[in-house]
Amino acid sequence: MSKPIVLYSHATGPNPWKVAIILEELKVPYTTKFINMADMKKxxxxxxxxxxxxxxxxxxxxxxxxxxxGAIIEYLVQTYDTTATLTYTSSPERFYVSQWLHFQMSGQGPYFGQAVWFTRFHEESLPSAKKRYHDQVKRVFYVLDKALEGKQWLVGNKCTIADLSFVTWDLMLPFIFGDDTGSLELEKNYPNYFAWNKRLMERSAVKKIVKDKTEATAVHE
Incomplete structure (x- = not known):
């Protein structure tokens, strides 16, 4: 039996929980060590x-x-997903999985992150910066919605790391938009994305991590 992987995490940050979802999906044993923000830079x-x-x-x-x-997720599937349950070994599917994983890292993560920063943490209110990154969040929804037209999942006929990598940043929407979250009208404006996100949120591994994250936030923040 494998020894547990140690996952260094933070209670509220989306990216460690992204990795935790993959560990749960693959049933790889792991333990979590929470690190304070101040201790990460020393x-x-x-x-x-x-x-x-x-x-x-x-x-x-x-x-x-x-x-x-992203590198951790690729490592986990290459090392522990021996039956390719969350990826593909065939071409071109495995490249499409990589494509979407890279889009999450270069598109969703940075745009959502900057939206959080300028909405919640920047020392002065900059409406133009807020609008820019709120619009970019919506742009990500648009891209996903178009790509999911007539499809259940981003690549092929199964849920992969391409899909799961988007979950934890999507959980940040209420923190980004606050009382305006409802104005996004996700089901109306991005119906394919909305249905896809609902399928992801119904997965047992995702449900567990959402619960774990909520509990960790209550303890560590």
């Missing part, structure tokens, strides 16, 4: 990740320490 954590961010994993089964959520 030793000893910086010896694990010089960028001073989570997630980081330490895998005692292979001796690998790895950071960056």
């Amino acid at each position: 030793p000893p954590f910086e010896t694990l990740n010089p960028n001073g961010r989570v997630p980081v994993i330490e895998d005692p089964n292979t001796g690998i320490t790895l950071w960056e959520s």
Whole structure:
């Protein structure tokens, strides 16, 4: 039996929980260590990740320490998903999975992250910056909605890491838009995205991580 992977996480940050979903989906044993924001940018954590961010994993089964959520997810499926339940080994499907994983990392994550920053944390209110990144959030919905036309999942006929990688940033919508979240009218404006997101939220691994994240936030924040 595999030794548990150590997942370094933060209670509210979306990216560590993205990794946790994949660990749950693959039923890979793991333990979580929560790191305070202030401790990420100094030793000893910086010896694990010089960028001073989570997630980081330490895998005692292979001796690998790895950071960056997308790289971790690719490592997990290549190492532990021996039956390709969350990916494809065939071409072109495996490249399409990678395509969407990279879009999540280069599109959804940065745009949603900047929307959070300018909405919640920037020292001065900048309506133009808020509008820009709120519009980019909607742009991500548009892209996903168009890609999902007539489809259940982003690639092929099954849920993969391409789909699951979007879940935890989508959970940030109420934090980004607050009382205006309802104005997005997701079901009306992005029906394919809305139905897809609902399917993802019904998965047992996703339900568990949503519960775990809620409980961790209550304890650690």
